[in-house]
Amino acid sequence: MVGLKFEQKHGKSRVRVGRIWKQPGSGTQHFVEWNVSISLVSDCIPAYTSGDNSDIVATDTMKNTVYVKAKECNEQLSVEDFAIILGKHFTSFYQQVTAAIIKIVEKPWERIYVNGQPHEHGFKLGSEKHTTEVMIKKSGEVQVVSGLEGLALLKTTKSGFEGFIRDKYTILPDTRERMLATEVTASWRYPFNALASIPLKKFYFTERYMDVKTVLVNTFFGPPKDGVYSPSVQSTLYHMANAILVRFPDISSVQLKMPNIHFLPAKLSSKDNPVMVQFEDDVYLPTDEPHGTIEASLSRISSKM
Incomplete structure (x- = not known):
């Protein structure tokens, strides 16, 4: 050839x-x-x-x-x-x-x-x-990447989105009060580059999977009483990825995909009655099409993913 x-x-x-x-x-x-x-x-x-x-x-x-x-x-x-x-x-x-x-x-x-x-x-x-x-x-030579998919997370408050670019096509209002829902797909790479360097501890990978999932969930929600404010899905994604690298030195890089699954405040109106019922952040229309797509990876300087 x-x-x-x-x-x-x-x-x-x-x-x-x-x-x-x-x-x-x-x-x-x-x-x-x-x-x-x-x-x-x-x-x-x-x-x-x-x-x-x-x-x-x-x-x-x-x-x-x-x-x-x-x-x-x-x-x-x-x-x-x-x-x-x-x-x-x-x-x-x-x-x-x-x-x-x-x-x-x-x-x-x-x-x-x-x-x-x-x-x-x-x-x-x-x-x-x-x-x-x-x-x-x-x-x-070996490369090991673990991950999870389908981790559905939702919090009913402590989320907002404001200060973004506005132009003649923008109708989305600024808000400091909204629901935040996503379905996390995550993958993380281990630094092992040879079969001989893989830990021999039984269930090592299973335990790390459970630990990573716990850190992702806890970072998303924050403390059980007060939670943590999310100024954007991008910000929450970064803090989740960073928490993984801080918590686990045996993980060299992490990649997260977090679609913004929307719950739109319900509105009932007609031509004669612009506001039939006044909803106050309590009744929503769930929708997953279309939805925002946010993804990023975070790696230690010496790591490639």
């Missing part, structure tokens, strides 16, 4: 797997549901240029590998650790595979409580999802 640059990868997407672990010595069971996507960077150029498939790892084989590796995990583990296991397998088992990119979304099944007691084998579907993207190269 003289004068051309060709890059390729292939894989299998939306491989859904459920896994149950039975706790020894008790009736307690643990359950996860994962949606796995695999991309392999491999030396299989002849498959594209001359129809020679001898160096291709079949995507059906990738799918089967997910179920086999899930079966081999005899103990409960985090979604990041499972992604690392898959990446290590594909880059070590196949000579022609130079890198593996594993993306997994964990469905939020949560243990239910009956009469205040945790049920041994009962689960309900929660809201936000735990995500990860792991890239492993044959050399042992």
Whole structure:
């Protein structure tokens, strides 16, 4: 291919797997549901240029590998650790595979409580999802990104938006009193650059996920009695991202997407009666289309994301 640059990868997407672990010595069971996507960077150029498939790892084989590796995990583990296991397998088992990119979304099944007691084998579907993207190269180089999506947050006061650019198309009034609602998508990158540097502590990634979620929520709302004022979604987003980097030195960068989901004050009027009912920040019209989009990333100076 003289004068051309060709890059390729292939894989299998939306491989859904459920896994149950039975706790020894008790009736307690643990359950996860994962949606796995695999991309392999491999030396299989002849498959594209001359129809020679001898160096291709079949995507059906990738799918089967997910179920086999899930079966081999005899103990409960985090979604990041499972992604690392898959990446290590594909880059070590196949000579022609130079890198593996594993993306997994964990469905939020949560243990239910009956009469205040945790049920041994009962689960309900929660809201936000735990995500990860792991890239492993044959050399042992690694990148681990964790995240969450679908974290819906709303506060009924302590939010405003004023002092923005006004021109002939602007009709939005300044306000220091409005609702603030969003659905947070977050991702954060760890500084580990080699497999040997990944912490061996069990559930390390799961605990960090829960800690990050707590900091995001607490920063958004502020103290339970007085809360914290938000002059804009942009300001709240920045303080949430900054709180993550301040609290966790093992996170090198964080990215947040926070759409501004609008609740518009209800108004009833007619031609003859401009104000039929006077609402006072108590009845709203929920709407999610259109909505504002706000996103940003914050990184330590030495970090790239």
